Amino acid sequence: MARLMDMGLDRLRSMILDMAGLSNNTVTTAIDAYEQGKDVRTTIFGWSEELRLLQDEVSELAVELIARYQPVASDLRFIKSCMEISYGFSRFGRYAHDIADVLGIFGDLSTCDKSMIHKAGDQAKTMVNLSIKAFTERNVELASKLNEMDDIVDNIYMDFVKKAAHNPGGDLKCTVSATLILRYLERIADHATYVGDSVLYIVSGERTARK
Amino acid sequence: MMPPSSKARRYKDRIAFGLCVVCIAIAVVPLVSILVEVVANGAPALSTEFLTSPPGVIGEAGGGVGNAIQGTLILMGLSSAIGVPVGVLAGIYLAEFGNNKLGHSLRFLNDVLAEFPSIVVGILAYSIIVATTNIGFSIGPLSIRFTTGLGSFSTIAGAIALSIIMLPVVTRTTEESIKLVPATIRDAAAALGIRKWRATVSVVLSTARGGVVTGVLLAVARITGETAPLILTVLGSNLFFTGLTHPVDALPLRIWRLALLPYDYAREQGWGAALVLIIIVLTLNVTVRLVTRGRYSMVRSRI
Amino acid sequence: MTVELQIETVKPANTQAFEAAGQGKTLGPFKMQTDKLNAWFGQNHVLKDLSIKFRENQVTAIIGPSGCGKSTLIRCLNRMHELVPGAKTTGNVLLDGVEIYSRRVDAVTVRRRVGMVFQKPNPFPTMSVYDNVAAGLKLNGVRNQEKLDQAVLNSLKRAALWDEVKNDLDKSGVSLSGGQQQRLCIARALAVEPEVILMDEPCSALDPIATAKIEELLTSLKEQYTVVIVTHNMQQAARVADFTAFLYLGQLIEYGETTNLFEKPEQELTERYLTGKFG
Numbered sequence: 074m075a076r077l078m079d080m081g082l083d084r085l086r087s088m089i090l091d092m093a094g095l096s097n098n099t100v101t102t103a104i105d106a107y108e109q110g111k112d113v114r115t116t117i118f119g120w121s122e123e124l125r126l127l128q129d130e131v132s133e134l135a136v137e138l139i140a141r142y143q144p145v146a147s148d149l150r151f152i153k154s155c156m157e158i159s160y161g162f163s164r165f166g167r168y169a170h171d172i173a174d175v176l177g178i179f180g181d182l183s184t185c186d187k188s189m190i191h192k193a194g195d196q197a198k199t200m201v202n203l204s205i206k207a208f209t210e211r212n213v214e215l216a217s218k219l220n221e222m223d224d225i226v227d228n229i230y231m232d233f234v235k236k237a238a239h240n241p242g243g244d245l246k247c248t249v250s251a252t253l254i255l256r257y258l259e260r261i262a263d264h265a266t267y268v269g270d271s272v273l274y275i276v277s278g279e280r281t282a283r284k
Numbered sequence: 285m286m287p288p289s290s291k292a293r294r295y296k297d298r299i300a301f302g303l304c305v306v307c308i309a310i311a312v313v314p315l316v317s318i319l320v321e322v323v324a325n326g327a328p329a330l331s332t333e334f335l336t337s338p339p340g341v342i343g344e345a346g347g348g349v350g351n352a353i354q355g356t357l358i359l360m361g362l363s364s365a366i367g368v369p370v371g372v373l374a375g376i377y378l379a380e381f382g383n384n385k386l387g388h389s390l391r392f393l394n395d396v397l398a399e400f401p402s403i404v405v406g407i408l409a410y411s412i413i414v415a416t417t418n419i420g421f422s423i424g425p426l427s428i429r430f431t432t433g434l435g436s437f438s439t440i441a442g443a444i445a446l447s448i449i450m451l452p453v454v455t456r457t458t459e460e461s462i463k464l465v466p467a468t469i470r471d472a473a474a475a476l477g478i479r480k481w482r483a484t485v486s487v488v489l490s491t492a493r494g495g496v497v498t499g500v501l502l503a504v505a506r507i508t509g510e511t512a513p514l515i516l517t518v519l520g521s522n523l524f525f526t527g528l529t530h531p532v533d534a535l536p537l538r539i540w541r542l543a544l545l546p547y548d549y550a551r552e553q554g555w556g557a558a559l560v561l562i563i564i565v566l567t568l569n570v571t572v573r574l575v576t577r578g579r580y581s582m583v584r585s586r587i
Numbered sequence: 588m589t590v591e592l593q594i595e596t597v598k599p600a601n602t603q604a605f606e607a608a609g610q611g612k613t614l615g616p617f618k619m620q621t622d623k624l625n626a627w628f629g630q631n632h633v634l635k636d637l638s639i640k641f642r643e644n645q646v647t648a649i650i651g652p653s654g655c656g657k658s659t660l661i662r663c664l665n666r667m668h669e670l671v672p673g674a675k676t677t678g679n680v681l682l683d684g685v686e687i688y689s690r691r692v693d694a695v696t697v698r699r700r701v702g703m704v705f706q707k708p709n710p711f712p713t714m715s716v717y718d719n720v721a722a723g724l725k726l727n728g729v730r731n732q733e734k735l736d737q738a739v740l741n742s743l744k745r746a747a748l749w750d751e752v753k754n755d756l757d758k759s760g761v762s763l764s765g766g767q768q769q770r771l772c773i774a775r776a777l778a779v780e781p782e783v784i785l786m787d788e789p790c791s792a793l794d795p796i797a798t799a800k801i802e803e804l805l806t807s808l809k810e811q812y813t814v815v816i817v818t819h820n821m822q823q824a825a826r827v828a829d830f831t832a833f834l835y836l837g838q839l840i841e842y843g844e845t846t847n848l849f850e851k852p853e854q855e856l857t858e859r860y861l862t863g864k865f866g
């Protein structure tokens with residue numbers, strides 16, 4: 074039995090999916106471009122801005138649905154989670170934007186060792202992918218897998234920073250830029266787990282503690 | 285240019301309307317003509333003497349229907365005093381507690397009584413209250429014998445007969461008015477922890493009082509004009525009221541006697557008495573109209 | 588209703604739900620409770636082994652689709668159900684731990700302790716505002732004029748109606764607006780000093796502003812009384828009730844703190860009802 078609100082919920086869902094695809098592209102492009110030393114700032118800036126606008130639209134639609142239909146139970150949880158998830162996707166865009174910016178600030182970084190970044194970057198890309206999958210499939214197992222993968226990215230980041238702190242020396246440009254990139258990748262991974270948490274909330278109403 | 289079928293329908297409509305008007309006229313004409321006759325013939329007879337003095341010597345002009353008016357009013361009052369309390373209480377019982385076999389039987393009996401020919405009621409009153417009847421029966425060695433009846437025509441017999449005629453009307457309209465009180469009112473009273481009989485009297489009856497009063501007034505208006513039972517119970521008299529156990533005069537009886545006399549003055553006085561009677565009945569009915577504006581109009585139609 | 592075909596068994600709520608709900612808050616005892624309550628209208632079995640508890644000084648809402656037995660349940664709580672010809676109940680209903688259907692208990696006394704406000708405002712039409720509020724006392728034998736005056740004043744104040752009618756106490760009860768009439772009925776119920784107030788969809792015949800006034804009133808009433816409100820408006824339950832019970836086909840499906848029930852109901856049936864998929 075179709076309800077009046079279902080149309081609004083469908084629109085909300087499709088907007089989230091649009092954001093999902095776009096943010097996935099944005100993150101992947103930014104990471105790959107960094108590794109290859111390509112300047113993709115204009116494209117990434119454009120996509121990131123689009124994501125921000127989409128997030129505003131999602132917010133507005135969600136509030137309108139709440140005001141009009143006074144939803145409860147799973148509907149309310151879904152709308153609330155959509156607001157959180159859209160924020161997460163817009164954050165993906167923001168951090169992709171920041172990653173793309175690094176090359177602009179530091180210029181040529183082709184001599185730096187990017188192996189750690191490559192590892193972390195792969196993880197981050199997979200996590201963004203998985204978070205989107207968790208949402209579309211309402212899959213809570215993927216959500217818990219995201220938590221494990223987040224630990225890996227956290228460890229890569231922490232190890233690199235500790236090493237750099239205790240062994241100063243080497244190319245300052247490489248160290249700083251790599252720190253920044255790993256930081257952004259770590260944040261992307263964190264937001265991917267938050268998306269997973271929101272999916273858990275939609276399905277079961279449980280809230281997990283933020284680390 | 286209208287289509288032919290529509291024109292035919294308009295024609296039929298007009299003819300039907302015309303027929304209705306004719307029927308109404310046929311129904312109204314007798315009523316109007318009676319009123320006109322009574323007023324035209326009766327008005328000249330009205331005078332203070334006419335309204336206050338008893339009949340004079342037969343054959344001579346003079347005298348009036350003073351005692352008949354007094355008798356009618358006394359009979360109306362007495363029969364109401366008997367019929368109204370019994371009828372209202374019976375109506376309350378049937379409405380509030382009468383959803384059982386006993387209630388259904390009582391309701392049926394009540395409806396039968398309402399259709400009784402009034403002369404039969406008169407005969408009943410005659411045989412029990414007017415005529416002396418010796419009733420006796422013996423069971424083995426015991427024998428009981430008693431006499432009912434006063435042995436004479438009396439006011440009380442007339443009052444009782446009229447109250448019997450009045451009773452079913454009052455019962456029915458009281459029951460109907462009480463049933464009209466919405467169930468939510470009763471629910472509210474019950475929810476406050478008010479006992480049922482208290483709620484019935486103070487809340488339900490109070491809410492239904494308009495309808496009950498209407499029923500009573502209409503019943504009284506009806507018995508004012510009853511003649512047959514009076515013939516058999518009060519007989520009529522030329523004197524003012526002398527006592528409950530003595531005969532008394534009443535307007536319908538007086539009209540009847542006056543109409544049978546061959547004298548002109550008698551005829552005139554008869555019309556005058558008829559006019560007075562109609563005035564009394566009309567006054568009661570107009571009062572009912574004023575009281576029932578609105579909610580209790582349904583009660584009126586049940587008489 | 589097609590829903591019945593899809594639900595294999597309707598599982599009544601776990602009776603520990605009553606204790607579990609409201610954990611972590613200081614709550615009073617259970618003022619009223621039913622134990623395996625069954626109610627019939629003639630052959631129609633309306634309530635089926637219904638066991639439910641109501642906490643003292645809290646507002647409990649009862650929600651459910653039409654015909655689920657909500658009104659019948661509260662009418663059993665003040666012994667009004669038995670006034671309907673052909674009605675029957677079995678099972679226990681306890682008020683402060685005492686069975687109210689026992690032969691030694693007078694139904695009239697129960698109704699003075701457990702008051703009721705109805706769906707359509709029903710002030711006594713032939714009485715003034717004052718007489719309406721005093722009716723419960725006057726018609727139960729209270730004659731002391733001072734006592735009556737005091738009771739009328741207090742009840743009208745508690746029902747948030749005093750300021751609007753204090754100069755018109757002699758006006759007919761039915762001359763007030765719909766919302767005022769309903770508050771008059773609440774005042775009338777309060778005047779007999781009940782301990783529990785039952786409300787059967789009290790706002791369904793009122794406009795939104797009148798509804799809002801009565802909802803505000805409910806939050807203040809619970810300080811002194813235990814309130815049970817039947818409502819078909821879930822948002823109203825969400826606004827006013829501390830605890831909510833969901834009834835379906837005469838059985839208690841779920842009971843819990845309102846915020847929990849409306850955010851994540853445990854039973855699928857509750858979820859479907861709340862999201863408007865049936866009823």
